[in-house]
Structure formats: C-alpha cells, structure tokens
C-alpha cells in the first residue's frame with residue numbers, strides 16, 4: 001500500500017513520468033467528477049493530492065475567475081503540474097502535506113480530489129484539517145475506489161501474481177475508503193455534514209493503440225498494487241507473471257483499440273455547516 005513516504009519518493013516519480021497513462025485510465029471518472037463539480041459554487045478551490053494536476057487545470061480552465069490551488073506531497077508531481085498548468089494564471093501548486101496544510105491567504109470554499117485522499121495515516125485528523133480550512137458552508141467532493149471485488153483492473157492481476165490480500169483492508173492505499181459506512185464515520189467525526197455517496201462505474205483504460213495488450217502490460221509495470229511486486233521479481237518470474245496477465249487481457253474486448261477494465265468508485269460529497 002502506498003504511504004506518504006512512497007508518494008514523496010519512487011511512487012510519485014513514476015506517476016509524474018506516467019501522467020498520460022493515469023489521466024487516460026481515469027478519463028471516464030474525471031468527466032463525471034467535472035460534471036458534478038460544475039453544479040457546485042467555488043471561487044477558491046483546493047485540489048487535494050492533485051498529482052500531475054489534470055483536475056486542477058480543468059477547473060482553472062473552466063472557471064477563469066476562480067482561484068485554484070493544487071497540493072501534493074510529491075515534488076516531481078508538483079513540478080509536473082506546474083509545467084502542465086503554466087498557461088493558467090489563476091492556478092498555483094504547493095508541495096506540502098495536505099493533512100496539515102493551511103494558508104491564511106487562501107481560504108477555499110470548495111475542496112476536491114480525484115483519488116488523492118486515501119493515503120492518510122490519520123484520516124479523521126486529515127479531514128478535520130480540511131474542515132478547519134474550508135469556509136463556513138463550503139463543500140468537499142472527492143472520488144475513491146469502491147470494494148476491490150468491483151475493481152477487476154486491480155484484483156485480477158493481483159490474483160494472477162498470487163499477491164496476498166492486505167492484513168488491514170483499510171490501510172492507507174487505494175481501497176482505504178472503499179467502505180462507505182467507515183468513510184461516513186471518518187467525515188462525521190471530522191465535523192462534516194450532509195455526507196453523501198454516489199456509486200460510479202467506469203472503464204479504467206489500461207491500454208490503447210495498435211497493440212493494447214502490450215500497452216497495458218507497460219501500464220501494470222508502473223501503476224497500481226501489482227507494479228511493485230513485478231518490479232521486485234527476478235526476470236524469469238516477471239516474464240511468467242506478465243505472460244499470465246497478457247493472456248487474461250487478450251480475452252478482454254478492445255473496443256476501437258481501447259482496453260478498459262471494470263472499475264468502481266465513490267463520489268463522496270459533504271458540507272461544512274454555515
């Protein structure tokens with residue numbers, strides 16, 4: 001499971017080099033999030049765990065009169081965001097830990113995050129900080145994965161590689177917020193009200209192009225829980241594992257050269273009292 005230290009180091013570096021692949025993977029979810037966000041007021045928007053900045057840049061472009069701030073712990077991802085968002089004059093990025101971040105000159109009225117809030121050691125404290133910095137009546141809208149069993153893009157490669165299930169299913173990592181009752185309790189303890197969960201299914205694009213299976217293997221070597229296991233394997237074992245994943249992927253539909261696997265997320269919204 002990816003910790004803050006992982007994101008500050010190797011995992012953040014890989015995601016910074018692979019933002020075209022991660023943005024492509026999440027494209028279906030991003031579109032839904034932007035639709036939901038477009039219905040919400042927001043003049044000062046904070047994107048938590050902004051990664052390579054796609055959501056921040058989309059918001060800055062859609063709302064030229066709003067101020068957008070992206071925050072992330074990975075220096076490489078923040079640098080990538082700054083380069084990608086250089087044309088937006090209403091956009092800035094900070095490299096910092098969002099769980100303790102505050103800036104007296106930036107008081108957000110809307111917080112958002114595409115899958116950037118599941119990696120905190122103390123989620124109640126983190127969401128308590130978000131509650132403290134948002135304006136009265138302000139809102140949060142974030143996405144996170146639903147149960148692993150609904151996310152074949154990760155469960156099947158993990159099974160093929162023989163990876164054990166984590167001891168703590170809610171340890172910091174992609175599935176830390178999979179259980180809506182647990183997440184509701186975290187947000188409520190942190191002071192949030194009007195907590196709501198929308199289940200969203202989308203196609204997680206792992207490969208595309210003339211040879212989407214080979215492209216997908218390159219994805220799995222970089223992104224997601226199986227990537228570390230593949231990296232740590234001896235060459236022969238890795239080739240064997242990649243062969244198993246390739247055979248599984250070959251049986252999946254490749255509509256128009258796009259190989260997308262089932263993925264399931266929550267879009268969680270909540271509000272701070274007036």
Ligand SMILES: C[S@@+](CC[C@H](N)C(=O)[O-])C[C@H]1O[C@@H](n2cnc3c(N)ncnc32)[C@H](O)[C@@H]1O
Pocket residue numbers: 003004007008012015022023026048049050051052053071072073074077096097098099113114115116117119120
């Ligand atoms: C799964 S990635 C999502 C990145 C981006 N939101 C996207 O959709 O591409 C999780 C992000 O959360 C960031 N992150 C993890 N812990 C953090 C923390 N304590 N403060 C700020 N960012 C954090 C990571 O560096 C990473 O960029």
